[in-house]
Amino acid sequence: MPTAIETEIAELSVSMVPNIDKIRFVNSGTEACMSAIRLARGFTKKDKIIKFAGCYHGHSDSFLIAAGSGAITFGTPNSPGVTEGTAKDTLLARYNDLENVNELVEANKDVIAAIIIEPVAGNMGCIPPVDGFLEGLRSICDSNDILLIFDEVMTGFRLANGGVQELKNINADIVCFGKVVGGGLPVGAFAARNEIMNYLAPIGPVYQAGTLSGNPLAMAAGLAMLKTINADADLMNRLEEKTKYLHNGIADALNKNNVTHTINRIGSMISVHFSEDAVVDFDSAAKGNNDTFKKFFHGMLNKGIYIAPSAFETWFITDALTYEDLNETIAAVEDIAKDL
Numbered sequence: 001m002p003t004a005i006e007t008e009i010a011e012l013s014v015s016m017v018p019n020i021d022k023i024r025f026v027n028s029g030t031e032a033c034m035s036a037i038r039l040a041r042g043f044t045k046k047d048k049i050i051k052f053a054g055c056y057h058g059h060s061d062s063f064l065i066a067a068g069s070g071a072i073t074f075g076t077p078n079s080p081g082v083t084e085g086t087a088k089d090t091l092l093a094r095y096n097d098l099e100n101v102n103e104l105v106e107a108n109k110d111v112i113a114a115i116i117i118e119p120v121a122g123n124m125g126c127i128p129p130v131d132g133f134l135e136g137l138r139s140i141c142d143s144n145d146i147l148l149i150f151d152e153v154m155t156g157f158r159l160a161n162g163g164v165q166e167l168k169n170i171n172a173d174i175v176c177f178g179k180v181v182g183g184g185l186p187v188g189a190f191a192a193r194n195e196i197m198n199y200l201a202p203i204g205p206v207y208q209a210g211t212l213s214g215n216p217l218a219m220a221a222g223l224a225m226l227k228t229i230n231a232d233a234d235l236m237n238r239l240e241e242k243t244k245y246l247h248n249g250i251a252d253a254l255n256k257n258n259v260t261h262t263i264n265r266i267g268s269m270i271s272v273h274f275s276e277d278a279v280v281d282f283d284s285a286a287k288g289n290n291d292t293f294k295k296f297f298h299g300m301l302n303k304g305i306y307i308a309p310s311a312f313e314t315w316f317i318t319d320a321l322t323y324e325d326l327n328e329t330i331a332a333v334e335d336i337a338k339d340l
């Protein structure tokens with residue numbers, strides 16, 4: 001049975017996120033994305049999906065094709081155990097490359113159910129969409145009866161109260177959430193307009209269920225988190241200012257010591273790449289100097305600062321960090337930069 005608290009977080013989510021009428025809670029981001037593509041396939045009656053190299057949508061079989069983050073770090077972006085039958089329904093595109101998406105859609109007329117994307121990528125470092133990219137995907141989807149799925153497991157309730165849909169003013173057809181929405185407990189969710197959500201069981205034919213989905217403990221944590229975000233009109237600005245401050249400080253420290261690098265940043269998401277070229281997709285992210293990253297990581301750790309242990313992870317700035325914390329971080333970078 002649903003609980004009152006699940007209804008309350010559902011209503012609050014729907015009020016914060018643009019273009020959704022209904023939301024269903026699950027237990028992880030993996031489940032949210034897995035259920036979202038099943039819904040898209042059922043709704044469109046088509047089988048294939050397009051995902052982008054370097055994007056991570058959890059560990060369900062359909063997505064373990066050129067997956068980002070931990071999968072790249074451990075050298076298994078394509079996992080054993082995923083059958084050829086499953087893999088053939090996942091088409092791979094290059095992030096920020098509309099031409100490439102167009103070619104795939106032309107070559108697979110009338111069989112693509114959905115394009116799923118991290119609308120700001122966070123699992124190959126932080127890679128924002130170039131101007132026109134998301135708009136282009138929206139229009140390709142509109143003209144080919146394809147659903148656009150935004151995987152906002154990282155960006156939802158972080159880059160804006162309404163996520164990237166709000167930040168970039170683009171409507172997705174299905175949106176996936178996780179991480180922030182659980183306030184530290186295991187929660188995921190997916191949401192869409194009525195027309196699509198009503199295709200889910202029990203109203204519609206696409207099955208989805210879960211014993212612990214919407215359990216009151218997890219819902220209480222998520223609700224407390226969303227209420228806190230919703231009540232603090234200055235939060236997103238404050239986070240962005242802190243992230244910008246860190247960005248400038250790290251860039252100065254690395255430049256002073258002639259360390260080749262590129263920093264990507266949007267809102268409270270930031271990543272440092274030891275690379276000369278712009279980092280705009282998986283290939284350019286993979287060009288970063290991993291040996292330098294390892295020295296950087298261990299140098300920082302020795303100074304008591306534990307950054308994400310992979311060159312492909314984004315850093316997320318929390319409001320709990322003070323400017324003293326940021327100054328200490330920048331000072332540590334300055335100290336170790338001469339040895340990089």
Ligand SMILES: *Cc1c(COP(=O)(O)O)cnc(C)c1O
Pocket residue numbers: 027028029030031033056057058059118122123151152153154178179188
């Ligand atoms: C973390 C993540 C997931 C998977 O969420 P889990 O809760 O770890 O299953 C899916 N998509 C994105 C973009 C993520 O960052």
